[in-house]
Amino acid sequence: MKKVLAMLLSLLLAVSFCVPALAVNEDVEGELVIYTSMYKEIVDMMDQALKAEFPNLKPGNDGSFFFQAGSGSLITKIYGEMGPNRDQALGCDLFMVAEPSFSLELKDYGYLHSFKVEDADNLLRFPYDSEGYWYPMRVCNMVLACNPEKEQDFAARGIKIPKSFHDFAYDPSLKNLISMGDPMTSGTSYAAVVALTDKYGEEYLDKLAANSVMRESGSTAIAKLQSGECAALMILEESILKVLHDGDAAGTPVTNLKVIYPEDGTVLIPSTVMIVAEELSKNVNTDAAEAVARWFLTPAGQEAVLKGYMHSVLKNMSEIPYDSVSTDELITKDIGVNWERAYHDREKIKNLWTEKVTQ
Numbered sequence: 001m002k003k004v005l006a007m008l009l010s011l012l013l014a015v016s017f018c019v020p021a022l023a024v025n026e027d028v029e030g031e032l033v034i035y036t037s038m039y040k041e042i043v044d045m046m047d048q049a050l051k052a053e054f055p056n057l058k059p060g061n062d063g064s065f066f067f068q069a070g071s072g073s074l075i076t077k078i079y080g081e082m083g084p085n086r087d088q089a090l091g092c093d094l095f096m097v098a099e100p101s102f103s104l105e106l107k108d109y110g111y112l113h114s115f116k117v118e119d120a121d122n123l124l125r126f127p128y129d130s131e132g133y134w135y136p137m138r139v140c141n142m143v144l145a146c147n148p149e150k151e152q153d154f155a156a157r158g159i160k161i162p163k164s165f166h167d168f169a170y171d172p173s174l175k176n177l178i179s180m181g182d183p184m185t186s187g188t189s190y191a192a193v194v195a196l197t198d199k200y201g202e203e204y205l206d207k208l209a210a211n212s213v214m215r216e217s218g219s220t221a222i223a224k225l226q227s228g229e230c231a232a233l234m235i236l237e238e239s240i241l242k243v244l245h246d247g248d249a250a251g252t253p254v255t256n257l258k259v260i261y262p263e264d265g266t267v268l269i270p271s272t273v274m275i276v277a278e279e280l281s282k283n284v285n286t287d288a289a290e291a292v293a294r295w296f297l298t299p300a301g302q303e304a305v306l307k308g309y310m311h312s313v314l315k316n317m318s319e320i321p322y323d324s325v326s327t328d329e330l331i332t333k334d335i336g337v338n339w340e341r342a343y344h345d346r347e348k349i350k351n352l353w354t355e356k357v358t359q
Contacts (some may be wrong), residue, residue: 027056030285033060036096037071042308049304068237071098071187091290093281095274099187101342103134103272113275115290125315126270136270137296139311142192144260150228162232164264165196169207180234182215188269194342195335196269205356212290226256238309245322265335
């Protein structure tokens with residue numbers, strides 16, 4: 001029943017994106033560029049939604065509003081554009097970077113523009129900057145995943161599919177059979193490491209190392225899971241949901257992938273939207289940037305987030321991503337990420353990862 005309802009929701013959202021939205025922002029003009037770490041397929045869909053909603057706003061990146069790259073690559077690009085004194089203009093007007101502690105850093109550097117979202121306390125499920133420099137826009141959910149078709153084969157070899165983040169690292173039978181994103185380049189994987197080392201201590205990294213955790217892209221890890229080379233992944237929920245949705249949409253359901261919602265809690269990552277300070281932005285167009293940022297926090301904007309297999313930041317949004325579970329339920333189980341620690345201890349945490357896991 002859950003999958004049927006989820007498929008109906010997905011169909012309704014798909015229909016809503018096939019019909020051009022009634023543009024209510026015809027007065028928003030100029031040019032705009034957004035740096036984002038969202039997946040390319042999701043960026044393409046959101047690009048079309050923005051073009052429908054803001055027909056007189058010019059996409060500033062070769063016909064697209066977005067420049068897309070992984071969090072690590074994007075942050076490196078931003079550092080380079082800032083220059084050695086962190087005072088040079090950037091090549092964008094908005095940021096949508098996955099790892100929220102970067103918002104704290106950009107605020108400290110003076111690179112953000114403050115703006116107000118009306119009734120934000122009652123609107124948003126997650127914290128926002130009290131001075132209006134950043135707001136949560138989409139919620140990524142770090143989960144585990146397995147191949148249910150291989151579960152009996154693994155059991156026959158004495159290998160149990162982990163049901164928790166703890167077992168993923170601590171069960172020695174999983175050695176050479178687990179994979180995750182690289183926190184040196186993936187912002188969401190870095191956030192998960194911060195949360196799990198807070199919960200289990202630095203020993204968590206020792207256990208990952210002892211289990212010879214592989215660090216791979218989502219597509220590579222999923223392929224290994226489906227082939228049986230891996231028993232379990234630590235991966236963003238959206239990566240698995242998209243594969244399941246695409247299979248169902250094509251009439252060929254995917255039966256060798258399954259999301260595991262860890263028994264010891266969730267790691268929710270409320271990724272933010274930020275506006276570049278006008279004097280440091282590419283197009284000096286903060287009015288348009290504010291309009292776009294606020295639109296993403298409307299039900300219409302959040303429908304685009306849901307269609308991207310991510311969770312909504314709105315309190316009154318009961319809809320969930322395709323074939324997922326209640327966002328409110330996930331929030332009650334959230335381990336939480338100490339974003340101040342993620343920001344101020346970033347070098348220390350990454351050094352620990354390198355020393356313990358990658359050497």
